[in-house]
Amino acid sequence: xxxxxxxxxxxxxxxxxxxxxxxxxxxxxxxxxxxxxxxxxxxxxxxxxxxxxxxxxxxxxxxxxxxxxxxxxxxxxxxxxxxxxxxxxxxxxxxxxxxxxxxxxxxxxxxx
Amino acid sequence: xxxxxxxxxxxxxxxxxxxxxxxxxxxxxxxxxxxxxxxxxxxxxxxxxxxxxxxxxxxxxxxxxxxxxxxxxxxxxxxxxxxxxxxxxxxxxxxxxxxxxxxxxxxxxxxxxxxxxxxxxxxxxxxxxxxxxxxxxxxxxxxxx
Numbered sequence: 001x002x003x004x005x006x007x008x009x010x011x012x013x014x015x016x017x018x019x020x021x022x023x024x025x026x027x028x029x030x031x032x033x034x035x036x037x038x039x040x041x042x043x044x045x046x047x048x049x050x051x052x053x054x055x056x057x058x059x060x061x062x063x064x065x066x067x068x069x070x071x072x073x074x075x076x077x078x079x080x081x082x083x084x085x086x087x088x089x090x091x092x093x094x095x096x097x098x099x100x101x102x103x104x105x106x107x108x109x110x111x112x
Numbered sequence: 113x114x115x116x117x118x119x120x121x122x123x124x125x126x127x128x129x130x131x132x133x134x135x136x137x138x139x140x141x142x143x144x145x146x147x148x149x150x151x152x153x154x155x156x157x158x159x160x161x162x163x164x165x166x167x168x169x170x171x172x173x174x175x176x177x178x179x180x181x182x183x184x185x186x187x188x189x190x191x192x193x194x195x196x197x198x199x200x201x202x203x204x205x206x207x208x209x210x211x212x213x214x215x216x217x218x219x220x221x222x223x224x225x226x227x228x229x230x231x232x233x234x235x236x237x238x239x240x241x242x243x244x245x246x247x248x249x250x251x252x253x254x255x256x257x
Contacts, residue, residue, distance in 0.1 A: 022131060022167070053156065055163050056226035084156055091233045092226060 001025040002050070003032050011043045011111050012036055013104060017050030020058025033065045042074025045107045049080035059092060066098070075099075079107040115140065121188045129170045129180040129199070137166055137184065141195065148188045149256055158193065158254050161234040164227045165197050165250050173201025173248055191256040198249045206240040 001018035014033075020026055036044065046062075054062075069076040078100040081089065089095040101107040113136055114126040125140050127133040141162045145155040166182055174180045183198040232238050237253040 021134070021163070053160070055160055055167065056230055057167065059226050084153070087153070088160075088230075091230065 001028060003028045005032060005036075008108060009112075010041070011045060011108055012041050013045045013047055015047040015050060018052075020051055020054035020061060022055060022057030022061075026058060026061035029061060029065070033068055037068060037072050037074070042069060042072045043111045044069055044074065044076040045104060045111065046076060046078045047080050047104060048078055048082065048085060051085055052082060053084055054088065059088065059094065062094070062098070075111060077101060077107045077110055079104050123186045123188075125184045125186075127166075127182050127184075128178060129174045129182055129201075130178040131167065131170060134163055134166055138163055140184070141186070144186055144188060145193060145254075148193050150193070150254070154254065157234040158195075158252075161231045161238075161252055162195055162197070164231050165252060168227050169197070169199045169201060169248075172204065173199045175202070193254045193256065195252045196249060197252070198247050200247050203242050203244040203248055206242070 001016060001020060004015045004017075006013045006015070014029075016029060018025060020029070033044075036042075044065075046065075051058075066076055078098045079102070081100055086095070089098065089100075099110065101110060113128070113133060115124065123140075123144060125137065127136055138159050142155050142159045145158045146152075150158065162184070166184075169182055170176060180199065180201060185196045185198075187194045187196070228238075231252065235252045236255050237251075239251045239253075241249040241251070243249075
């Protein structure tokens, strides 16, 4: 899985590309979150437009990232969720937990 | 990895208990589900349920040891698509594993525990047959509407 990040003010946009099917897919993502939190970057937008599918290990990686960001008094929101991944969020009720927005701009406005 | 086709729409695949082989399982199941007539959405759900079952076997039955067999047998007949998955790992009591209250589970930010919940949510029927000391078997069924 590819992980790219972009800084907009004090907000970091992490763009994930590929399937999130556990290790090693999620290792780079986990490392990126750790690195950002160490630098004190705690406002994070996850752009999931490039994530076509994930399994329970991928969902677990997302929850783990949310927990870490929350523990650093930060906030993480999700944007551009594909239909298939959204259906998984619905099944697992994660849709009620993750703050999600249709576009990156809406997500930025929510975090500012 | 061993794959064979038998008569009566019976197909089999045996892999070693390594997560790197799960892509073979996903390809096998998704090809067969597509051929059987499921929509792309249903194909994804069936494939994910089987992936979760195999992941559970690797993690829990074989405790991440990589040299043990996972045997899949697919029976696709009439409107019934049935995948039987067998392992020879640690037995477990499926009834003892409580389905998590997802709202509470998520509130406490637990990262695991989704596997069995997903399997039951994605398939029409999930049955376990455990023979301690011999084999564990899970049968996942999806009906073509």
